[in-house]
Amino acid sequence: MQLVRGLHNLSPQHRGCVATIGNFDGVHRGHQAVLARLFERAAELNLPSCVVIFEPQPREFFAPATAPVRLSRLADKVDLLASAGVDRVLCLAFNQRLRELSADAFVRAVLVDGLGVAHLEVGDDFRFGCDRSGDFAFLQQAGRSYGFTVEEAATAEFAGSRISSTRVREALQVADFVEAENLLGRPFAIDGRVMHGQKLGRELGAPTANVQLKRHRVPLSGVFLVSVVLDGVVHPGVANIGVRPSVKTDGFAHLEVHLLDFSGDLYDRRVSVVFHHKLREEQRFASLEALKSAIAADIDAARALLAGPNEFFKSLRDD
Template identity: 70%
Template sequence: MQLVRGLHNLQTLTQGCVATIGNFDGVHRGHQAILARLRERAIELGVPSCVVIFEPQPREFFTPDSAPVRLTRLREKLELLAAEGVDLVLCLAFNRRLRELSASAFVQQVLVEGLRVRHLEVGDDFRFGCDRLGDFAFLVHAGEAQGFSVEAALTVELDGERVSSSRVRDALHKGELERAERLLGRPFALAGRVLHGQKLARQLGAPTANVQLKRRQPPLRGVFLVSAQAEDGVRYHGVANIGQRPTVAGDGRPHLEVHLLEFAGDLYGRRVTVTFHKKLRDEQRFASLEALKAAIDADVAAARAYWLGQPLD
């Protein structure tokens, strides 16, 4: 899959492409249905498939303090899009210049001159352009004038609810990991590099890998049964705490700390993917480090009992 950052870096697509536009946060089953249709149309027309995304996401630009927490950082999103068979991702910087671009200018500069789009898949509630004046009907009329077709993306329902990023966030916030997995089509996971931490967990008898989150807020909090996979492909069972560690004075930022069962080694500097399988409890403040150690010991014991005899594949 090719990643192009900015329209100015896009080489001419002589045959054009089929495209879709959106945040694709989480690349959930609804997104997967859109991408499957995109692949079909790309094969029919003999052109590459393209996904247009924005960084930051529009709501992060307009209301950064109240924007929804991300399910996937950009790197994770790109990996998921590649796994869905996308040929090209055009990542546009969402800034004041793009915000002020009219709907007609967006169509002309991005879709027609930039991508030479031949077919477009978007939701029927899709809005774009300055003051969100562009909509699905606008695109249909533009396509008729410019020679590309427009189709409304399929809505996917599961267990009586529409699959959406907001519903995935709701499931994760409530610790409903099975529901989140059904909506995503896979278990929820976070990835990051292992950094040096305070080494407090080591002193408490349960050394942890401090996984860099690179996000203001995580979509879930608490203590979880997890599995973790390093870049070499080896997977381990474990237990993880994600949150602000209220018992320990810290920097106020969220942290992901993972204790791996039956592991002895050094993961510093390596990228680790942590998959969340079951919530054990909410994060809580303890009156003393002794009480915290007792809780950690209980969490590790619960993890050993849960993972006993379960395969790592």
């Protein structure tokens, strides 16, 4: 897959495609349904598929303090789109210049002059342009003027309700990982590289892998039973994700994972941390001894789940 950062990096070879536009946060099953239709149209027209995304996402630009927490970083999103089979991603910097484009100027600059779009898949609630005058009807009229077709992207539902990034976030907030997996089409996971940390876990009797988040906010917090995928091998573990209120910290979210019955050097290794069950909320402890006792109890609780009758938890133990 080809990633193009910005309109200025488009060249004549990028003209002629079937495209869709959106945030694609999490690349959930609703997004996957849009992509499936995109691929059908691309095959019919014998053209590459292209997904147009924004960085930052528009709500992060307009109201960074209240914008929804992301399900996936830009790098994760690009990887997920590539895995889905997208041929090209155009990532546009959402800045003051882009914000000030009228709907018609956006269509001409991005869809017509930039990508030479032959067909566009877009949701009927999509709005764009500095005056938000760009909508589905506007795009249909623009398509007739500039020579491309426009189709309403199908809405995917699960359990009677529309699949959305908001719905995934709500499931993660209450640690409903079965619901999150049904909406995402895969278990919720956070990927990252293991970095050097404060080495405090060793002092507390539970060495931890400090997984680099590269984000200030995360869609869940607390202590969890997880599985860690390392070089294709699954290891059960206990993870804490949050601001670590019991130790001196920078106030940003951190992800620390203790792998059960594992020994070895994990530094600079890439891992995928898959979340399965919430053990407790993150909390502040009055002393390191109290924190040490809580960590030991978390590990005991995780082991009890793995040793219990639940077949899924047993499968984590047996991998």
